[in-house]
Amino acid sequence: MKLVSVVLAGGSGSRLWPVSRKSMPKPFMKIGGSTLFEQAISRGVACGASDHIVVCNQDHFFLCEKAKMCCKPSYILEPEGRNTAPAIALAAFSVMEQHGGDTIMLVLSADHLIPNTPAFTSDVIEAKHQAEKGEIVVFGIVPTSPETGYGYIKVENKDNRPQKVLKFTEKPNEFEALEYLSSGQYYWNSGMFCFSAGTFLSELKKCSPEVYDAAELAFKSASQDGGNRGRANVLRINQTNFLNVPDISVDYAVMERSDAVMVVPARFGWSDVGTWNSISEAHTPDSNGNTTNSNQPIEWLSIDTKNTHLHVETQGAKAVVATIGIENLAIVHTPDAILICEKKSSQKIKEIVGLVAQKDPNSLVGQTAILPQTVQRPWGTYTSLKKEEPGYQVKRITVSPGQRLSLQYHHHRAEHWTVVKGKxxxxxxxxxxxxxPGEHKYIPLGARHRLTNWGEEEMVLIEVQVGDYLGEDDIVRLEDIYGRQ
Known part of the structure; x- marks a missing residue:
């Protein structure tokens, strides 16, 4: 039977703040030279999927499109997140319509790390065999520690064969997790699944009819278009109807209620890289147990430093970091935020993000929950060089070849553009x-303006904004080739 991979790219990764943020979430973090999203797409290709569907937030579509992929997926764009059950239901309706109910769906998360692709594809073959018999398959991970951040799957006794799931359990406390580990009856829930489109929709309708009905209406009212100037097949979900779909996980909506759920024990290494502690475990340590990201030019000088993870993001210049007499820490530096925590406490970063979210979203602290220092846009990037002070701020803007900004105007600010590279x-x-290069243009308050790079190289300019309000929401778009409002 035909296999279609479905990649869910909606994870927020709040425990990986300050690198993972609302506008640049965890799936687009690089580990080992490529993003987690790119790795998930590649896994679907390796498993022999004939088609690929990405379900993501509409604001992250261009991030997916910019990814280096070995296939051309289609997209289902959600106006906002409603958890995994609605996302998978939309994909299942799409697969049913395009390929038929017998088509097997391999549902993958875009924010997992699975280094051993051959072992993964081998387990997918087993899962596909079970799915062809009408089972809903979840991949179970053999637990190695009393982890409180994962859901658990109970079986009669763990072994190497597929078997019936007896119970799904949400994230336990530490005492419960220790009991699960010692019992020999539990797997970690990987959040990856395999089933036919028809079986999943049938079980969803039986177990959670309110989710089925609302998701079906949202799917039928969606609009089809050619995506970003015809580069991808895109299904845009209507916001009004989608907000009527219950916000619920697939575990609650189907897995905990269905009698057709099987677990395939994973023989592949797996991590949801959900904390800085797990990020550190994904890197090769030095002789002192220290790890660091390899994506930035840093010089780390350390004395009496052990089992510490360092992640540094700079704006191009090489950074020097010195540590003395510390151990078991995660140190994360971005141009506008610094995190220092014990590795064992990295689960609590979500609480910090909660505090950040309470701040004014236009304040310096509030912005760190939403925007990184360098913000990706469909046309290129912008980087804050001088954060907002009363009356002005300075940005570095790049525009990729052949791209253009929207035709727009501002109510509260004027802008001065100076080109430093390209045309x-x-x-x-x-x-x-x-x-x-070296030429400039003044954009008066209220003027309708647009910027285009018709050249074959990246264009770079410096933008100085002057006005009584400089928030990103002071943009009135009149025309936009990327379909933004």
């Missing part, structure tokens, strides 16, 4: 100007 076409109130 830009600037439109101001219907008049176009071509600018090269």
């Amino acid at each position: 830009a076409t600037v439109e101001v109130d219907g008049v176009e100007f071509d600018l090269g």
Whole structure:
């Protein structure tokens, strides 16, 4: 039977703050040279899937499109997150319509780390065999510690064969987790599944009819378009109808209520890399047990430092970090935030994010929950060089070849653009100007303006904003090739 991979790219990764943020969440973090999202797509290809569907938030579509992928997936764009049951239901309705109810779906999370692809594909073959018999299959991970951050799956006794699931248990406390570990009857719930589209929808309708009905209506009212200028097949879900779908996980909606659930024990290494502690375990330690990310140019000078993980993000310049007399810490530095915590306490970072979220979203602290220092956009990036002070702020803007910003205006700010690399076409109130390195243009308050890079190299400019309010929400878009409002 045909196999379709479904990649759920909606995880927020709040425990990986300050790197993972609302506009640049965990699936788009790089580990081992590629993003977790790219790795998930590659796993589906390795398993022989003939088609690939990505379910993600509409605001993250361009992040997916920018990824380096070995296939061309289609997309289901959610107006906002409603948990895994609605996301999988939408994908199942799409697979049913496009390929038929017997088609097998391999549901993957876009934020997992699975280094051993051959072992993974071998287990998928077993899961597919079970799914073809009408079973709903979950991949179970043999627990190695009393982890309180995972859900658990109870079986009669753990062994290497697929078997019936007796019970799903949500994240336990430490005492319960110790009991589960010693009993020999529990797996960790990986959050990855395999089943036919028809079986899943039938079980969803039986176990959670309110989810089925609302998801079906949301699917039928969705709009189909060619995505970003025809580069992808995109299904955009109607916001009004989607908000009527219950916000519920697939575990609660189906897995805990269905009698058709089997577990396939995983023979592959797996991590949900959900904390800085698990991130450190994904890197090769030095002789002192220290680990660091390899994506940034840093020089780490350490004395009496043990079992510590260092993650540093810079704005291009090489950073020097010195540590003395510390151990078992996670140190995370981004241009606008620093985190220092004990590795064993890294689960509590979610509480810090909760405190950050209570702040004004336009304040310095509030912004760290939403935007990184360098913000990805469909057309390129912008980087805050000088954070907002009363009356002004400074940004570095890049525009990729052939891309253009929306035609827009602002109520509260004027802008001054100076090109430092490449060539830009600037439109101001219907008049176009071509600018090269060292040339500049003033954009008056209220002027309708747009920026385009028609060249073959990246264009870079420095933007100085001046006004009584400089928030990102002071943008009125008149035309936009990326379909944004």
